[in-house]
Amino acid sequence: MVTALRDLVRHGGRTTWVCAASTDEDHAAAAEGPFESNDVVADRTCTVRMLSIEPNAHHDFYAVIANPLLWFIQHYLWDHACAPDITSREIDAWNNGYVEVNRRFADAVIETASAVPSGSIVMVHDYHFYLVPKLVRDAGLDVFLHFFVHIPWPQPDSWRILPAALREQIMEGLLGSDIVAFHTERYVRNFLLSCQELLGLSVDFERGVVHYGEREVAVRFYPISVDTSTLLELADTPEASRHEEALARERREHLVLRVDRTDPSKNIVRGFRAYERMLELHPELHERVTFLALLQPSRQDVPQYVAYVDDINRAVDHVNERFGTDEWQPVDLRFGDNLPLAVAAYRLFDVLMVNAVFDGMNLVSKEAIVVNARDGVLALSENTGAYEELGAVAVTLSPFDIDQQAHAIYEALTMPLEERRIRRQAGVEIVRHNSVQKWLDRQLDDVDTALQARM
Ligand code: GDG
Numbered sequence: 064m065v066t067a068l069r070d071l072v073r074h075g076g077r078t079t080w081v082c083a084a085s086t087d088e089d090h091a092a093a094a095e096g097p098f099e100s101n102d103v104v105a106d107r108t109c110t111v112r113m114l115s116i117e118p119n120a121h122h123d124f125y126a127v128i129a130n131p132l133l134w135f136i137q138h139y140l141w142d143h144a145c146a147p148d149i150t151s152r153e154i155d156a157w158n159n160g161y162v163e164v165n166r167r168f169a170d171a172v173i174e175t176a177s178a179v180p181s182g183s184i185v186m187v188h189d190y191h192f193y194l195v196p197k198l199v200r201d202a203g204l205d206v207f208l209h210f211f212v213h214i215p216w217p218q219p220d221s222w223r224i225l226p227a228a229l230r231e232q233i234m235e236g237l238l239g240s241d242i243v244a245f246h247t248e249r250y251v252r253n254f255l256l257s258c259q260e261l262l263g264l265s266v267d268f269e270r271g272v273v274h275y276g277e278r279e280v281a282v283r284f285y286p287i288s289v290d291t292s293t294l295l296e297l298a299d300t301p302e303a304s305r306h307e308e309a310l311a312r313e314r315r316e317h318l319v320l321r322v323d324r325t326d327p328s329k330n331i332v333r334g335f336r337a338y339e340r341m342l343e344l345h346p347e348l349h350e351r352v353t354f355l356a357l358l359q360p361s362r363q364d365v366p367q368y369v370a371y372v373d374d375i376n377r378a379v380d381h382v383n384e385r386f387g388t389d390e391w392q393p394v395d396l397r398f399g400d401n402l403p404l405a406v407a408a409y410r411l412f413d414v415l416m417v418n419a420v421f422d423g424m425n426l427v428s429k430e431a432i433v434v435n436a437r438d439g440v441l442a443l444s445e446n447t448g449a450y451e452e453l454g455a456v457a458v459t460l461s462p463f464d465i466d467q468q469a470h471a472i473y474e475a476l477t478m479p480l481e482e483r484r485i486r487r488q489a490g491v492e493i494v495r496h497n498s499v500q501k502w503l504d505r506q507l508d509d510v511d512t513a514l515q516a517r518m
Contacts (some may be wrong), residue, residue, distance in 0.1 A: 070503045071186070072109045076505040079110040081171045085122070091117050091218070096173075112175060114167055123160020127153060129191045135367075136224050137190065138216050138328040138421045147224060157229060162194060163193070165236070169198030170269075181205035182514055184507075189213045194232060197239030207510055213287070214423040215448070216250040219260040234262055238273065241513060242281045244506060246424045246448040249414045251284045281513065285506050286452060288499040289429045298406045298434050306407035310355070315391070317352040317476050320412035320439075322405045324361035324428045325398075327371050330420045330444070330462050331358065335378040335394065337418070337468030342386050342393060345473055350391045352476065354382075355412075357405050358398050409434035414475040417443050418460045418468060424448035428457075432490040435482075438483040440475035441490060442468075452497060457491040 072078045084093040093097060093113035116124070132147045134140075141147060145446045172185055172195065186209045187195045196208045222230045234257065237243050247249050255266045265274045273280040297303055303402045319338065323329040338354050358375065362368040379396045386393045397404075409415075409431040417428045425447040432441055432453075443450055443457035450457070458475045461467045 070500055071108050074507065077110070079112055079175045081114065081168060081175065084113040084115045089113055094427060110175075112171055114171055116164055116167060120160050120163045121301070123156035124164040124191070125160075126362070127156035128161040130362050131365050132225075133190045133193075134214065134328070136221050137217050139217055139221060140420065141216075141221075141224060141326055147326045149224075151227060154226075162232075165192055165194035165292060166198060168192060169195045169202075172199050173202045173204065176206050179206070182517075183409070184209055184439060184510055186211065194236035195239075197236045200239040207514060208240040209242050209244065209506065209510060210237055211244045211285075211506075212237075212250070213246070214425075215421050216245055216253045216257070217421075219257040221477050221488075222257060222261055223396070229259060234258065238275045238280050240280060241278075242283055242506075242509060245282075245284050246286050247451050248284050249451070250423075250448075252280050254282055283506075283509060285502050286448065286497055287424050287426070287502050288494060288497050289426055289433065290499050291433050294430055294434055297403065298410060299484065300403060301403050302306070303403040303407045306401075306404045307410055310407055310411055313353075314411060315351050315353050317348070317413050318411055319352065319354040319414045319416055319472060319476070320357070320408050321354075321416045322357045322408065322431070324359045325368065325372050325375060326361050326414045327367065328420050328422060330418045331356070332371075332374050333462065333465060333468070334416055334418045335375075335382055337465050337472060338394070338416075339382045339385065340465055340469035341472050342382070344469060348395075348473075348476070349386060350388065353392070354394045354416075355408060356394060356396045357401070357408060358396070359400050360398055406430075407433060410436045412436060412439045414440050414442050414458075414472055416460070416472065417441070417447060417449075418462050419444045419447050420462050422447040422449075428453060429494045432487055433494050435487065438480060438487045440478055440483055440486065442471055442475050452493050453490055456486040456493070 079097070084090045093115040097110050097112040099108045101108045112495060132153060135147050176183060176199070182205065184207045185199060188210065188211050197208055199206070199208060238258070243254065245254065251271060252268065255268055255271070255273065258264045259266050266272065271282045273282060315349060321331070321334060323331060325331065335354070342349060360372065375396070379394045382394050383392050412431065412435060413432045415428065417425055419425060422444065428441055428443055428447065428449045432439070441453060441457040442460050444460045444462045445454065446462055458471045460471050
């Protein structure tokens with residue numbers, strides 16, 4: 064996301080980035096007030112306004128509300144194992160954490176925006192800040208409010224997990240925007256339907272508009288993409304090349320790869336179960352295939368995420384004990400934060416497994432086919448945003464169906480070379496065509512059109 068937004072700074076005009084301090088160094092910088100930085104884009108400065116959020120409020124905001132509650136609702140992760148409970152703890156965290164942090168951010172935006180020309184754009188990103196647009200609008204500034212949601216917007220009934228007062232604050236917070244944007248058309252439809260069903264508003268599905276009081280709120284989709292040249296440069300660095308050589312030495316005939324945060328929405332455990340099933344069905348592949356899983360530990364301040372890492376370890380031990388030999392480990396599981404290693408592995412895979420339960424877009428799938436040098440096949444969950452663009456060149460994964468995934472991985476591994484080549488080339492064309500620059504340009508064009516119409 065940060066890579067994608069770099070282009071905003073490059074685009075021209077003055078940019079102020081409002082963000083939360085995380086390291087001690089950040090907090091020290093935040094205490095000094097806004098500062099100019101060219102860390103975001105080397106040849107341009109942007110003003111950085113860092114906020115020091117009080118630790119308890121931040122924990123409630125991030126580790127009680129945003130990540131376990133909103134993330135789980137929006138990825139349909141509310142089965143018996145991870146159903147979010149709403150207790151007084153969550154209500155307190157909502158009031159003292161989520162609302163409080165949103166107010167802090169809104170205040171910083173209002174203070175910044177009071178000194179900018181009318182018609183300036185305020186862009187707010189993601190599910191942590193649903194309340195910000197309304198708070199900024201209520202301050203009566205003449206700015207254009209643009210909100211981008213990076214994760215799925217689920218069907219209206221999912222939101223009924225939340226008490227009416229909370230879900231209405233979320234919807235009304237977002238409707239403070241002039242444009243609400245998502246990755247895909249499906250999320251746009253779900254959002255319009257949510258406005259209709261949960262708030263009783265009149266919506267126009269064809270025009271993508273919600274009638275809200277005196278205003279019309281536009282609801283649009285812009286599929287995010289990746290910066291292909293930066294990625295290819297990274298793949299050519301000495302560090303990535305060293306990793307590539309080591310991986311190439313270690314690899315067997317076939318390499319299945321996954322690169323993910325350890326997030327239940329990524330469906331990592333079912334992925335290992337499907338691979339296990341494939342090994343059961345195809346003993347001829349034993350000793351000839353490895354599943355390399357590069358997993359970034361994620362959100363370890365949330366109990367469900369800690370438990371999920373244990374589940375992953377158990378699933379991998381099970382496959383390795385069942386089928387492994389002295390010479391061969393069917394799954395090579397590596398935890399860590401190592402982007403050059405991930406990019407090196409992108410070069411070498413034969414099959415990339417992306418079997419997410421639900422995923423807003425999934426950038427790994429786009430990055431990996433661009434970098435790959437072996438005509439690797441994308442095995443892609445039909446519930447990722449990326450599937451709207453890349454489904455036609457991928458082997459489809461049905462994320463809850465273990466057998467289907469086992470057959471699909473086998474199909475991808477044994478696909479004739481010519482077909483693999485055609486599919487990968489078509490995939491690369493799609494990613495290059497729907498570039499990350501286009502993602503931003505289309506949004507800014509729509510903002511310009513809306514501003515012109517105001518005049
Ligand atoms: C959210 C939404 C949406 C990989 N290994 C390392 C590392 N990566 C990078 C990848 C990729 C990014 O992390 C992961 O992006 P995804 O899109 O696949 O997944 P989320 O993190 O869940 O992203 C998603 C996205 O926001 C953008 O809107 O597509 O649907 O869930 O770029 O290359 N990065 C670092 N170390 C690694 O080891 N630093």
